[in-house]
Amino acid sequence: MSINCFKINNKLSVKQDSSIPNIVEIALLIDQIKSSIWLFGIPSWLFGITDRSIAAFSDGYLSPIEIFQLFTASFFFVSWLYLKPDESFNSNDLDPSQYQEYLDRTQANKLQVKKLHMISQEYILPFPYICQIYHLLNLKHLETVHSFSLNNLKIFQISHFQPTNTGGIIKFQTILDSPANPLRLWRQPIVEVDLILHTPYTVELSIPVYNNKRIIVIFHAFPLNDSEHQFFIDIYSDLEWPKPLLQIILHFASCLTLFEDLPYLRALTEKNIGRLFNLSRTSNHETALLFKRFVELYGSSGEATKLLEGREES
Numbered sequence: 535m536s537i538n539c540f541k542i543n544n545k546l547s548v549k550q551d552s553s554i555p556n557i558v559e560i561a562l563l564i565d566q567i568k569s570s571i572w573l574f575g576i577p578s579w580l581f582g583i584t585d586r587s588i589a590a591f592s593d594g595y596l597s598p599i600e601i602f603q604l605f606t607a608s609f610f611f612v613s614w615l616y617l618k619p620d621e622s623f624n625s626n627d628l629d630p631s632q633y634q635e636y637l638d639r640t641q642a643n644k645l646q647v648k649k650l651h652m653i654s655q656e657y658i659l660p661f662p663y664i665c666q667i668y669h670l671l672n673l674k675h676l677e678t679v680h681s682f683s684l685n686n687l688k689i690f691q692i693s694h695f696q697p698t699n700t701g702g703i704i705k706f707q708t709i710l711d712s713p714a715n716p717l718r719l720w721r722q723p724i725v726e727v728d729l730i731l732h733t734p735y736t737v738e739l740s741i742p743v744y745n746n747k748r749i750i751v752i753f754h755a756f757p758l759n760d761s762e763h764q765f766f767i768d769i770y771s772d773l774e775w776p777k778p779l780l781q782i783i784l785h786f787a788s789c790l791t792l793f794e795d796l797p798y799l800r801a802l803t804e805k806n807i808g809r810l811f812n813l814s815r816t817s818n819h820e821t822a823l824l825f826k827r828f829v830e831l832y833g834s835s836g837e838a839t840k841l842l843e844g845r846e847e848s
Contacts, residue, residue, distance in 0.1 A: 572618055579611040647770075652777070653784050655767040657792070663757035664811065664833075665802040666765060669795060670737045670753055671825035673706060673729070679798045680791055692820040693726060701731030702827040731824055734832045747773050749784075761803075767792075 586607055590600040659666070669675055673689055680687075687708050694705035709724050728740040739751040754766040769784050811833035818826070 572614075575614050579607070579614055583607045583611060650770045650772055652769045652771050653767075653781050653788065654769075655785070655788055655792075657765045658758070658762060659765050659799065660762055661799040661803050662761055663755055663763035665799050666755045666763055667734070667737075667828060668802060668825060669799060670755070671729070671731060671822075671828055673704075673821035673824075674819075675798065676708070680794055689821060690724060692823070695820075695823050697827055698731075700733050701831070702824050703728065703730045704824045705729075706821075729824060731828055734828065743771075743773060747771070749773070 583604070586600075586603055590596055590604060669679075677688060690707040690709045692704065692706045694703070696703045705726050705728050707724055707726050725742045727742070728738070730738040730740070732738060735754055735756055737753045737755075739753070741749045741751075743749060748771065750770045752766075752768040752770070754764075754768075756764045756766075758764055767788055769788065771780065771784075773780060811829055
């Protein structure tokens with residue numbers, strides 16, 4: 535929001551020409567050279583002013599020429615400070631054709647992301663933020679809490695887990711036991727789903743569908759206080775279905791799963807929330823690996839308020 539939260543141009547196969555030089559890296563290199571030259575100039579000017587000052591005051595008398603030299607050196611030094619280069623690049627840093635190419639490609643990426651965005655939903659829920667995070671990162675809730683909407687979907691196995699600096703990635707295979715499961719409209723009977731903890735507030739669920747298409751759900755959960763949190767749901771997809779129809783289906787599915795979540799979140803609220811942050815009490819089951827990683831990074835002290843305070847400071 536990562537969301538590098540979310541590299542949609544990689545996940546949903548937005549193609550770019552790999553032969554095009556990386557314009558951003560070139561511009562950043564130019565910026566770095568400019569900054570290095572500017573920084574080198576500061577001690578050079580200070581040395582010059584100091585040297586002239588010592589020479590001027592050595593005889594205890596300031597001549598008009600010495601005063602003029604000191605004034606000129608000081609003027610140029612102050613001017614040099616105001617010449618600090620900008621950190622971001624612009625059209626002056628690049629060849630006009632390269633800069634226009636970069637602008638065109640950036641605009642195309644924005645339009646592609648906008649095209650792939652299906653729906654957004656926003657809620658303020660009367661439950662502690664940690665309950666929502668526990669719910670999103672605990673895979674077992676897919677089999678239990680959403681047994682109706684997912685028609686008894688089962689987690690077949692955990693195929694991959696990778697900790698990251700700010701979270702982790704877990705890949706797990708799910709199976710549709712029932713031949714009448716409506717999810718077969720979207721996906722194969724057995725698929726590998728990705729669940730990614732990008733930040734303490736952002737979780738991504740990436741679901742493969744037919745013909746290398748995907749549905750990607752981005753959850754953002756932000757604590758408002760000890761008993762409420764703000765919850766955002768954004769769904770992206772490259773399915774070649776009529777967009778209005780797909781939006782209606784996704785809105786309905788999202789509302790249905792949230793409705794199923796409410797009793798579960800309420801039950802979690804009635805428990806000892808601090809216990810969820812205790813690493814020694816966190817489940818070691820493979821389906822809870824991502825939540826355990828969350829506790830390792832953000833909750834080992836057992837204080838949920840740390841995340842709330844961090845959110846308010848940001």
